[in-house]
Amino acid sequence: MEEEDPLRFGAEFGPKRTGNSTGVSLSTFKTLVWVSNLGGLLLVVIGLELMMVQAKFYMALFCIVAGVAIALFPSNYEIVGMEGIEIDSGEKTVLEDPKE
Template structure:
């Protein structure tokens, strides 16, 4: 595939994701980030408990494995967001 015309600062999923941010994206506030973390951790934990139930009690190994992978992915989701005010190079005006 040709990479012609592609920029390393491509905007994905609203611009908060990835190692490079396009100018003008805002990120999320600390309160929003904390809410995302708590929600995703609880959701991921519930899916992992369901996965353990499926794996060991119901003997449904495929559904248990799918639930376990989904739980881990959901729990890791907010780690991709950039928090507002956490920039390395904040320009100062004198």
């Protein structure tokens, strides 16, 4: 019986992309980063407002932690085309050890 990678929601997430996942384009990744950073910043500001002005410490702590988590979320995306880039510098690589 052949073992297959499970198909899951958001298959482009994670450290390893499977054959079924497609990843996201660079422009989509940039958009996700901007939106999540602004959303995370807004939650941190709301958390600071709750902490300083309204003295609701636990709700403020929750907002700040959620803001940081949302701001870090896009780092889990894989960008299409970034894994197979080979740079040809024009120099030949010697595979043998020159000390021999």
